[in-house]
Amino acid sequence: xxxxxxxxxxxxxxxxxxxxxxxxxxxxxxxxxxxxxxxxxxxxxxxxxxxxxxxxxxxxxxxxxxxxxxxxxxxxxxxxxxxxxxxxxxxxxxxxxxxxxxxxxxxxxxxxxxxxxxxxxxxxxx
Numbered sequence: 857x858x859x860x861x862x863x864x865x866x867x868x869x870x871x872x873x874x875x876x877x878x879x880x881x882x883x884x885x886x887x888x889x890x891x892x893x894x895x896x897x898x899x900x901x902x903x904x905x906x907x908x909x910x911x912x913x914x915x916x917x918x919x920x921x922x923x924x925x926x927x928x929x930x931x932x933x934x935x936x937x938x939x940x941x942x943x944x945x946x947x948x949x950x951x952x953x954x955x956x957x958x959x960x961x962x963x964x965x966x967x968x969x970x971x972x973x974x975x976x977x978x979x980x981x982x
Contacts, residue, residue: 890928
């Protein structure tokens with residue numbers, strides 16, 4: 857039986873006034889994927905007091921969630937949604953566009969969908 861690739865890549869960069877977080881979502885995510893990466897992400901956010909926070913989420917290789925992982929994602933998103941100044945999503949699926957339109961009013965910061973990583977990086981660094 858072939859094991860399907862899945863996981864979450866996490867990159868965190870701090871500068872004087874900014875915390876930049878990049879996440880790459882790969883395959884169908886599991887609860888264990890979130891148990892691995894959320895503690896690291898939460899620690900970085902907790903230590904970011906006074907910094908602007910920008911996040912880039914690459915969903916090009918994302919295939920969905922197991923039910924418990926979807927719950928993990930929703931709980932995190934609701935709890936931390938107002939911390940981000942800019943949130944760039946890289947994807948090409950219609951449901952991603954719809955989700956952004958639904959959830960953007962719930963956030964203080966700006967959120968935008970991109971098909972191209974370079975354009976997302978330029979926008980997030982404005």
